[in-house]
Amino acid sequence: MDLIDRKLHLDKVIERIEFARVCVNQHHIVKTVAISKYSKSEDIKDLYEIGVRAFGENKVQDLETKSKELEELPLEWHFVGSLQKNKINKLIALDPYLCHSLDSLELALALDQRLEASSTTMNALLQINSANETTKSGVSKEEAKDIYQQISESCKNINLKGVMSIGAHSEDEKLIRKSFQDTYKIYDSLDQATICSMGMSGDFEEAIRCGSNMVRLGSILFK
Numbered sequence: 001m002d003l004i005d006r007k008l009h010l011d012k013v014i015e016r017i018e019f020a021r022v023c024v025n026q027h028h029i030v031k032t033v034a035i036s037k038y039s040k041s042e043d044i045k046d047l048y049e050i051g052v053r054a055f056g057e058n059k060v061q062d063l064e065t066k067s068k069e070l071e072e073l074p075l076e077w078h079f080v081g082s083l084q085k086n087k088i089n090k091l092i093a094l095d096p097y098l099c100h101s102l103d104s105l106e107l108a109l110a111l112d113q114r115l116e117a118s119s120t121t122m123n124a125l126l127q128i129n130s131a132n133e134t135t136k137s138g139v140s141k142e143e144a145k146d147i148y149q150q151i152s153e154s155c156k157n158i159n160l161k162g163v164m165s166i167g168a169h170s171e172d173e174k175l176i177r178k179s180f181q182d183t184y185k186i187y188d189s190l191d192q193a194t195i196c197s198m199g200m201s202g203d204f205e206e207a208i209r210c211g212s213n214m215v216r217l218g219s220i221l222f223k
């Protein structure tokens with residue numbers, strides 16, 4: 001796709017985001033993170049040229065490769081994948097803007113310890129497995145609030161900003177909506193949480209209508 005077509009395509013996606021967000025209310029602001037995990041640095045650069053600034057990867061290695069290749073651009077990098085303990089130090093060194101995928105208290109404690117040792121901090125979200133799917137990581141809805149509070153209290157080097165969830169893997173819109181509503185309810189009950197990261201290419205409008213203020217769009221932006 002050339003840049004003009006890309007821009008027209010991006011505008012259509014932005015229009016859909018705008019339409020969904022004003023349905024919630026006109027003060028509801030939604031941030032878009034372009035998930036570049038299936039894309040090359042040249043494609044990221046194309047989206048940069050037409051105004052996209054926030055990008056996300058789901059593997060620490062890819063985040064390192066692409067953020068270094070694009071070092072000269074003022075990009076904001078997000079990490080959205082499962083974080084293995086042996087990759088924690090590498091992620092800290094890359095200093096992402098936000099890690100969306102803290103999926104257990106144990107991981108949070110390990111990350112906090114390494115952050116302490118490096119005298120630095122990291123912004124992060126607690127990932128909730130709101131549809132209770134075995135294929136997904138994240139804490140259960142039932143434990144989410146407790147674990148959130150435990151991380152807030154015991155991990156001084158982690159700035160917990162809110163929650164992230166992946167919508168139910170289903171054709172049934174009601175189930176998908178329920179998973180977003182459940183996540184939003186937890187988010188809404190937390191003190192000082194400001195980010196509710198939900199919605200991907202196939203379900204971002206529903207996620208926004210349920211209160212998401214950060215969407216993670218991969219295939220729809222990079223096609």
Ligand SMILES: *Cc1c(COP(=O)(O)O)cnc(C)c1O
Pocket residue numbers: 035037058080081166200201202216217218219220
């Ligand atoms: C891949 C991925 C996305 C983007 O998925 P699309 O369906 O391509 O928009 C969003 N969030 C996470 C955690 C992902 O791994």
